[in-house]
Amino acid sequence: MIPMSDQYEQYEAIVVGAGPGGAAAAAKLADEGIETLVLERGVKAGAKNVSGGLLYAEDSAPYAIDNLYPQIRLEATERPITEYYIQNVAGSTVKEYDLTRLHEHDTRWSDAVLRRKMDSWLAERVHERTRETGGGLLSGIKVNGLLREDGEIVGVTCDEIDPIRAEFIVAADGVNSELARDAGLMNWEDPEQWFQGVKATVEAPNVNDRFDIGPQEGVAHLFSGDLFDGVRGGGFCYTNVDTLSIGAVFHLDSLVESAAEPHELLNALLEHPVCSQWIDDPYREVEYAAKLVPDSKKVAHPDPQSDRLVLVGDAAGQMQAQGPIIKGMNHAVTAGALAGEAFAGAKRRGEPESAGERYVERLYESGTMAKLRPKRYERVRPIAERERATEVVDRLLESPIGRFGVRALDATGLLKRLYSSPFMSMSIPDTQTPYVTLPTVIAETLGEPVSDDTTVDPPSLEQRIGELTYDTDIGNPHIELLDNSVEASGAAVTACPVSASEFGGGCYREETIASNGSTKDVVSLDTQPCIECGTCAVVADTAWEHPSGGRGVEFRQG
Template sequence: MEQFDVAIIGGGSAGLSALKKLSDLNKSAILIEAGNGIGTKNVSGGILYSKKDTQGRIYNVEDVFGSDFSSNAPVERLIKKYLLHATSKNKIFTIDMTPLHEYKTNFAYSVLLNRLTPWFAELASESAGKHGGGIITGVHVSDIQWTDTKTIVRTNELEEFAVRSIIAADGINSEIAQITSARDKFTPEEVYFGVKVIIKLPEKIIEERFHLDSTEGSAHLFAGDVTLNHVGGGFLYTNRDTLSLGAVYHYNSLLSNPVNPSQLIDELIKNPLISEYIKDEVTLRNGNEGLSKEDQLKVHLGVSKLIKTYNELRDKYFSNNNMKLIESGKFRNLEEVKSKIDSIKHDLNEKFGVQFVNNYVELEFSAKLIPDGKRCMMKKPHFKNILFIGDAAGRGIFIGPKIEGLNVGIDDAVRAAIAISRSIDSNNFDYDYLGNYYESLVNESPYTGEMRMIDENYL
């Protein structure tokens, strides 16, 4: 039977941070991810913070993945503006929350997790491989058993293997928590429900519309009638060439006032400010009912190809790498590129009846549950030799304009790695020795202090 120092269950940002930190501490760790690939189960769109606090040490992403994280990681935009918009029908009152955003913040980037987590995985896997560890995807843990001398992990896909400890990083609906009965399932009163769409928009249009330079981004929160009388609000984050638009509401309020998740997004899009933010020029085809089916197919294929050429050329023209079009030798200058785009547009309209209308292009729709850290964080985030981190431990800061989860999970991951490394070095995996030490480290985290300080009656 194979044996590892640690098994990490869950390949999100928290689990990968734990793997990287343990490997850097020269420990043998294996990460098990249920998805077929790292990032395939991660919901795109969010803000990743690096924080500082005079009340205690915070372990940030750059502490795990290197001081050059900002230069090397596939992040989207550095958030420099943070605005709260209160809406009432066609009226909007905007408050600049940038000073609050900058308070105790080293930096904050908009990120798309299905791009960022594979990058985390590459670095973590390289480090883990030096100590006999690594990442295995497409594997589901089915059972965990304890004997007098070892902990045995059983899966649906692999031979059982032994570990000395486990880190549960498998999200808010943690299967490890359910298998071991380490905690109850979270109730509707303890979680938020988030729904989000990724909207396509060319780089330079984003920068012009939101008054940003080529690396800057902005974050927008929405409160008021866009919430459909639910407890929560909307958000919009600028990415490099997309927007993350979504809504986060307390799950209990959605149950008492039921609404389809897509309606939450639709209500945001109806708002005049938001509709102006997300609009783009989109092609609208007319039918060809007068033609034979064979001719309709030919026209359809021809128009599809021309529309694809138009969209690709337009996206490149409005990107910050548009000079590559000139360097390729296909065009002499950007004016010539613009002329070609206009020519294709004219042909689509005049020859094929394609219209160009203001609309938006949705690339992705997703939904997830989010822990309300004040209400559901585990008082003892451990069970036997299992340490729970991030969403799996019910930890996150979600109140008003503060929406922080990724950075909390990374901080937890480092603390779990430190606790396990100590147990390995002392050859002591007594549950109290490992669990109580990890609990003390978590209690020292400024994030834990923030969660505890939130008024229990804030909703």
């Protein structure tokens, strides 16, 4: 009834997603006086965000978050990470290496963060700064696609409001970016290109005593070896102000092959003495969370732009995970700021349409792309990731000769130096060898037994789901199962972090249906417990969208 104007609303720039990447883009755009609208689908910024989470500021990067939001470390992060270790685990023996030197390489600072707190802090500042330009930040609004005119991208469409035109669109809408998919730039098909992270935020009122650190100090432990039933991946434990972020990140293809349950693998870490020694008794979990993580080596888009659209952060696959180096948010910040800068410059020159190309040029010039897609990895990959080669190396490592070699390397200090080498970590292949075999052999050969009295009794998956906050859009499921055969979609039953075989309260389950005298196993889906990680979009045959603005899961920690 309300007469709709024939003209769509228009802003100079639209930023989709109010995470660190979106916040960085908005800051640069607003500081250049560009009218910037920021749209966030969470009920509050941070409500949809999960990270491990260490946030880095790199010496070599053109931007870090504190260049754009100077108060952030004082007001919104948890603790600076001042010690960094890797624990190689084999059974109950553990060999620790101090990786603080590697951690500090190219690092101006690195803080543990919880995303709900940090992102909502950022969002307030984003709103203040963008409001001055005539824009502002709106949460609870879901951008669901691109507005096109004559085939060209000219704006965005939303669930809650009318389409909006813009001269520049920054898709900072995360790992499952619907805009990146709509633009044909990214897809979620190959499990080899993705990781899945699962995390528990754990109460830890005595962090300082347990880790023997001061209030302005923090510790990061990485875990590798035979913790995860042979699934390729690693664990982490980071100190927050009064909680711990304990989690694990797995290669999605490995998770699918092993039909492993992510929540059980997380429990294996929590219950292992190498980790439980840091946990208070009784165990109290604040939040269970999970997220899909792009492997930038494989999916960082080499040209993440199209017409007026640019992709930044996870949306562009800009998540660097190479051995013990795990960096995502910092690259999103750099990319966001470069995108904002590119548009401001292009507009000044009177050629706003060149912003996308300029952004990509700057990604390469600034060295960001070289970190995301290291040449060294590309060179090593064809040899190192061949199955035969992996097998030979693994057998060799496990043989007496390999063990002797490991011992010799350790005795000369070379092993520690290799672990601490940023050069080495850039070329770590994605195989069993560095994630499982080598750490296991190291721990078996050099490790010492670890024991701990703490009994960690993690909640059941049902309890974990029950503790999460949801605003379910009843009768309007956001994921549709296109093929319910076990062959096409059965992998989701185990790989989905809120589903499990023999568990009826999750998203995916296997059912036997009887028809015409025969029975058939099928997969069924109930999106109510969905935590929107996107795993099933990769491993099952689905039509996958996010819920509408403000609906679905609401993380309180992230």
